[in-house]
Amino acid sequence: MNGPEGERPVDRTPHRHRGLRPRRSRRGVVLGGLGLLGAGALGSAAAWAGTRLTGSGGDVASEATGSPVAQRSSAASSGPSGTDEPETSTDTGTDTGDTAADADTLTSWGPTLGEVEQARALVAEMSAAALAGQVIVGRFASPDPTVPAALVRDLGLAGVCVTPDSVTDGEQVRALTAAVEAAVRETRPDVPAVIGVDEEGGSVSHLSGVATTFPAFATAGVAVTASGGAGRRAVREAARWTGTELRGLGFTWVFAPVADVTVGAADVTIGTRSPSSDPEVAATAVTSAVRGYERAGIVSTPKHFPGHGSATVDSHESLPVITSSLEDLRARDLVPFEAAVAAGAPAIMVGHLDVTALETEGLPTSLAPEAYAYLREELGFEGVAITDSLGMGAVMATPGSAVKALAAGADLLLMPADTSATHDNLRRAILDGRVPRERAEEAATRVVALQLWQARAAAATPVPEDVTVRTQQAAADLSTAAYG
Structure with missing residues (x-):
């Protein structure tokens, strides 16, 4: 029922x-x-x-x-x-x-x-160089649309991630995303671009002042607790309309929702980005958000597998160590990710976490074959596994992190610190067998297939002229469902 x-x-x-x-x-x-x-x-x-x-x-x-x-x-x-x-x-x-x-x-x-x-x-x-490009989402920092377009065109990248350094206003954002899309079409006419952004609501809103303001995702957890079915519907509609608004700005991916279960004050990174400290509430909120983004025709990315909410160190700065048993992870951190997979999540972001229950060599999960094997074989995830940003402190000290991530099972590599050098390293790794070509093709196939889906879904779901009004109403309805 x-x-x-x-x-x-x-x-x-x-x-x-x-x-x-x-x-x-x-x-x-x-x-x-x-x-x-x-x-x-x-x-x-x-x-x-x-x-x-x-x-x-x-x-x-x-x-x-x-x-x-x-x-x-x-x-x-x-x-x-x-x-x-x-x-x-x-x-x-x-x-x-x-x-x-x-x-x-x-x-x-x-x-x-x-x-x-x-x-x-x-x-x-695809050549080895083209394969390398197809699994990278590039890093840049400029509001000038020609900068990311040149990066994508020169390296044949899957696309880029847009950060606050590259945002001034709505017109500029649309020009930038259009330039990236055009550059991707020049290199691969049949493959739509990956154009992503961190737009979670609350403190992580990289389009602040351009896109509609949403409360932190913790509000989603409060809404489903306080208002039951109406709360779930409000979360779904909030995701649907923020996703639709993002599409109107030219985005094809949103790096949300956060699926981490926070442990409260000891959680120094996620906090109110998490939907709840209750795994079941978090799972419900994530499920509704994934379904809302799907309705919008945008790729959602539940994150940060296998769960960042219990980390007491910020992975932007160094590698957190999580010593919870696998039993505890299954009972808490993994619950929202299981729900996301069951809801049909198209992509999942793998975090930079040393989770001793999954891997014993001190590797970040984003570089650990055991983490990807668990995601695939235990949770049954079949979509695109994307790393968290490879420019973060947790992995910056690991030589060849992009090569290791792709070989371990990642399909898409997010924002390496040096995009051009990473592309060349990957190209050489595919040629010399450190990354088997079969593995690179498997990853690139998932990425291309998902982009074909996104283009089809977007074409069938036009962005209405009053998208801003509808999105603002969805934000207000979410707050009402949570706090009355």
Whole structure:
């Protein structure tokens, strides 16, 4: 039965307990685990992308018509988000046991199998230099649109992150994002740009004075606690309209929502950026936000896996050490991330944290294969894993951090301290095998497929002329749901 918000309850059963049984996502029926990129057939793409087909006579996974993404797919019907259970159709295999996947079948994280296969084909033709660029979101600090455009064009980057140093007013921001989009089209006409921004609300609002002001995300947790279904709806609509407003400014990604569970005063970094100190409340707020951003046609990025809320050191300055047991992490920090995966999060940001329960060599989670393996295999996440900024103190002292992150399992590398040097290091690492080409192609394929989804979702969800008025109302409604 759907809740008051029109959402089904989130299945937070740990992925490790699902075994090889199909699990229902909002976008389709999938099996856990990623296959390696192999033959070009859609069946192979299905196995890799998170929608695996059974053998002869087995069920063929199909899209979830209740999802906004499904509604935008050419094979889906219209209707409000989350109002219907996922539908499955059956199809028999050939005499040899092969089954053909419908290109419109949706993965658990957004793109269709056709988009995954399109991305795979585009990536297969890329040089090592192009592959290196496709997995980097560049760093720059200038309001001049020609600066990021030149960076993207020269290095073939996936895109850039816009920071306060690069923002003056709305007209300038639109000119900047348009210049970046045009530069990406010059280098890769078929691949939309990654143009991201930290716009969480509260203290982390990098478009302050340009975008609508929202309260800190802690307000979302208060709203779902104080107002139940109305609170969840307010959180969802706040995400929907801030995401839509960001799209009107030319953004395709938002580095939000924060999925960290704060421990209170000892938490020196996250604080009110966290939705709650209660894992279940935080999970509910994150779920609603992910669904709201999806409705807006923008890529959301729950962060900072596996949870920064209990860190007593700021990772912007040095590497926090979290000594909680895996049992404690499962009971607290990981709960909102499980919920985000179940809600269909398209991307998750991996933080720079030394989590001893996951990795024993003192590596930041963003560089640790064990962290990505847990995210994939235990939580069942199949979308884009993006690092936190690689220009932060927690990883700056680690030589070759970008190469190590990509080899460990990251798909997208955010804001390395020196974008040009990082690009060259990655190019050489792909050529000499420190990063196997298969790993680089896997990462780039996820990024390209997600951008194809974002472009399709955005095209189906035009930004209305009164977006500012609607966004301001959503901000006011969130505060009302929280505090009356």
